[in-house]
Amino acid sequence: MTIEIRKVTGDRKGMARFRRLPWELNKNDPIWAPDLIMDLKKRLCTSSNDSDSP
DSSP: OOOOOOOSSSSSHHHHHHHHHHHTTTTTTTTOOOOHHHHHHHHHHHHHHGGGOO
């Protein structure tokens, strides 16, 4: 598999593709346990992460 690194734009389609990346990278790992989508969205949301910064 070839990996191309690109900046994720703020549009919904780009963010959705970025959130699905772990599933693509780990699809053949039988012991991989994915994050909950809701938790992943929360961690990636810039507005909610600003207040969590030290």
